[in-house]
Amino acid sequence: MxxxxxxxxxxxxxxxxxxxxxxxxxxxxxxxxxxxxxxxxxxxxxxxxxxxxxxxxxxxxxxRNKDDLLDAMTEHMLVSFDTSAVIETDWLEQVRELIYALRRVLLVHPSGRSLLSRRSLPSKNRLDIFETSLGILRKAGFEPREAYLIFEYLLNQVVSLVATGDGYVQGAEEERREWGAKLLEFYGGLPQQEYPWLVEAAPNIAACVDTDRHFQFGTDLLLAGVKAMAASIRSKTL
Amino acid sequence: MxxxxxxxxxxxxxxxxxxxxxxxxxxxxxxxxxxxxxxxxxxxxxxxxxxxxxxxxxxxxxxRNKDDLLDAMTEHMLVSFDTSAVIETDWLEQVRELIYALRRVLLVHPSGRSLLSRRSLPSKNRLDIFETSLGILRKAGFEPREAYLIFEYLLNQVVSLVATGDGYVQGAEEERREWGAKLLEFYGGLPQQEYPWLVEAAPNIAACVDTDRHFQFGTDLLLAGVKAMAASIRSKTL
DNA sequence: CATTGTAAGTATACAGCGTATACATGTCAA
DNA sequence: TTGACATGTATACGCTGTATACTTACAATG
CATH class of the missing domain: 1.10.10.60 (Homeodomain-like)
Incomplete structure (x- = not known):
């Protein structure tokens, strides 16, 4: 209760x-x-x-109705997301800062994954985040279309990263551990000759811990891609 | 009906x-x-x-129950996913092939987005895809843990890419166009001085068409990240 | 001060959902 | 022919969102 x-x-x-x-x-x-x-x-x-x-x-x-309620919950969740805190330095660092800011919100609000993946017209808080991100990417040299796609890409991936790492199982701590044990048993118990890689990776699949490293790895992967994309575009326009 | x-x-x-x-x-x-x-x-x-x-x-x-039904639907959807078609060439090209194979499935089955993001223990078809992908990444030099994270990362992003691009609005064609029009009106109608970037990007946000370019862009972004990550790891181990 | 309009909470109802339990029936094996 | 078993039926429970109509309480106004 x-x-x-x-x-x-x-x-x-x-x-x-x-x-x-x-x-x-x-x-x-x-x-x-x-x-x-x-x-x-x-x-x-x-x-x-x-x-x-x-x-x-x-x-x-x-x-108004349940949709309205869920929209309002999303908005309510994002009040603690302060876009003004993103200082003007290297644009890639600004993006990283945004990513980690979103993570902080999502760690406090595990329901964020479900809420953010709903299809809806955003209001104030969400719009501000959107606008800020778009601005950073536009100033970094991306075209409007690319900037938008990259934003969606980043948003979605960050939500996924946090969710699988920390809050994927929405229930209590215990349910999460139960699920981890079940995963370990399942993947570890597969026929080794048929699924060698899965058996080998079983502990990693089951481990929902060590989330900081997990998240950092994911973020690096994310930013590496965006950086490479930026370089590719820049060389194309020259 | x-x-x-x-x-x-x-x-x-x-x-x-x-x-x-x-x-x-x-x-x-x-x-x-x-x-x-x-x-x-x-x-x-x-x-x-x-x-x-x-x-x-x-x-x-x-x-057995609804969970069982949804699991079975997921499995049923993936029968058309043929992992054996992935030829042994450059590992990055193999990954690209996997990505596009998954896209093909998801284009035929728009419900794939919801089905694949359910938490469940996979069976045959899904396991095979998992195993194949893990194998490719392991042979590319990634550690088990990294390979697993990258797989999850790729899977999630591909689902999202297809979904937002093609089948995001699950209803009929018409409903999708309606939603696009609504998006255009909404973002285009925002106060320009407060949300300049959003207003500018409104047409791109509303456009759920031109999905091939959209998907290609996303895939390139994805693979650029993975490639950079691979290079970084290789240089670290040397 | 009395009246009246409106905002806010109540009461009842409907159609839908997943599914537990108990029962009937049609088919096949012994 | 009999009996077991698989399969479909009937009924019921508690849950969901929400439409409609009614009541109550307060605030502003003549």
Whole structure:
């Protein structure tokens, strides 16, 4: 059970003088907490209503529908993403900084993977990140089209990197370890002559730990590609 | 409504002499068709049962549960992925061949994006692809751990590339164009002084067409990264 | 101060989902 | 012929999003 900020309002025994006062802010916040703790599938109107000691339909006074709720959760998650912190140095370093900033958000909000891969029109926070990234890439010499593709590419890959490394299994720590054990048993137990490489790699497949190295490796790989691409384009335009 | 191969069995007016004969094969196949045509959310036991003119619970005689069904669909989708076609040349070209082979599958099966990003223990077809890829990377000089990370990295990015490029909007062609128009209107209509780069890139963001160039760009970016990584490792071990 | 409009929470309902359990039936082996 | 087994049926439970209609409480206004 996720802790509710307004516990006295969630008791159900509301006194008449101070009736329940929901707010979009509180709803979205609690929804995000639930999503981060138990996966976004655990977020439902009935669940939220119950936590607030309120009728499910009450939620609809503050949230248009579930899509709207999920959009708002995404936005809420990204408030802690501060694009202004990206200092103007080497553009590749700026990109790296953006990548790590996104990682920081995603580590705090494991539900980010699901939320960010939803198809939706972004609002404020997300737009700012988008704009900043595009600006960096454009100033680095990429054409608008390329800059956009690279941004999408980076975003997607970073989400994936963090997700597989840290928050892939959205449940609690224990469930994650269980899954790791199952992976190890499965891949390690394959017929060695048929799947030699998989058997060999089994421990690595099962290991969801050592995420810093994992992430650094992935980021290096990512940036190496972008750098090479930039060089190729630059030599083409000359 | 997705066409059912055994239409005479789906009429509901079954004759007593030839009672309904479901089969795992038929169920999984139809489920995949539905998923490709209308998105994997459109696949439900009740929907499948109805298409076969049968009770929902009948499905359970051939499929353990929904997870099992989705696993089977993934497997079914990958039968057309022939890893043996990858000829032994330059390892980077082999990887490129794998990437394009996966793309071909994903173009035929738009639901692949959702299916492949499920957490599950793979079976035959998927294992073979995994093993082949790992082998190529190991022979290229990567350590087991690195080879695994690179594989995951490539897989994820290819799925994303195809998905955003071609089959991102899982619905019909029309819905996809609608979404493109909406994107163009949205990004093009942003305040220019606040979001100059986004406004500039609006046409590119909205364009879900010209997918060949899109995909090629992405693949080049991907391989440039892997190549650079390989070079870096090789120089480190020397 | 009384009235009235509106915002916010309630009550009920519907159609859909996955699936547990218990039962019927059609087919094939002994 | 009988009995076992595989397969499809019937019913039910708890969950989901959300449409519609009703009630209540407060805030502003005549």
């Amino acid at each position: 996720v802790h509710n900020d307004n516990d006295q309002k969630a008791t159900g025994t509301r006194n008449r003088t101070s009736p329940i006062r929901l707010s979009r802010e509180a709803i979205v916040g609690l929804a995000l907490n639930i999503a981060d703790a138990e996966g976004v599938d655990a977020v439902s109107f009935r669940r939220l209503a119950h936590e607030f000691g309120v009728t499910p339909m009450a939620i609809y006074r503050h949230v | 997705v066409h059912n191969d055994n239409d005479q069995k789906a009429t509901g007016t079954r004759n007593r002499t030839s009672p309904i004969r479901l089969s795992r094969e038929a169920i999984v196949g139809l489920a995949l068709n539905i998923a490709d045509a209308e998105g994997v959310d459109a696949v439900s036991f009740r929907r499948l049962a109805h298409e076969f003119g049968v009770t929902p619970m009948a499905i359970y005689r051939h499929v």
